[in-house]
Amino acid sequence: MNILVVSDGQQDDRLLRRRLEAEKYIVDWASDGATAQQLARRHLYRVILLDLALAPRESREFCSSLRRQGVEAPILVLSSSAEEHDEVEGLNAGADDYLGKNFTYAVLLARLRVLVRRGGLSNQVIRAGNLWIDPAARRCGRGEVDIPLSRQEFAVLLRxxxxxxxxxxxxxxxxxxxxxxxxCRGDTAIVAVYVSILRRKVDTPFGRNAIKTVHGVGYRLEIEE
Structure with a gap:
């Protein structure tokens, strides 16, 4: 499970990383809000752990900015503020949970497990032109036509x-x-294999070319009219 930790480099960072990795999390680390926002836009994290020494207002702005950009991963804030109204406003701004700085690692890990189980990615139907995918029902299609996909094909199209x-x-x-x-093996060749399969299933039979190759980068699914 991949998790993004946003921390300002305090001495307990190495201990936190060891604790998370012992729980089988794959940890990405950002030492400032700007880097964290860039990573959160590029990757699908199961949880974002915000442990910056930010003022309550800055933490709220950070959470709000992520939500405006469409980042849906649950956010757990480790807050230095003990004020109830700061916690309430932070939750209203987009955070999913708060912990005070006197937390124990047992409580932190339990809260993370709850957020992971709850999930942050929307299960609503996603549409791109007449191509649609239903994460909850694990169905996809074009218009009224259902397109059968394997589990892995479905996961690639959903991404x-x-x-x-x-x-x-x-x-x-x-x-x-x-x-x-x-x-973590880094075998990206398999991605090209599945993109080719998807093109044969969701594009070619319908005379479409939605899955584009972006040379030097990767792929883009175009939103067709």
């Missing part, structure tokens, strides 16, 4: 459709559509 109109690298698709144990 592309969740970023429709955006160029994705093969690494981004690999990390978003395969389990982390496989993704």
């Amino acid at each position: 592309l459709m969740r970023s429709a109109g955006q160029a994705l690298t093969k690494v981004e698709i690999l990390e978003g559509a395969w389990d982390m144990a496989y993704a």
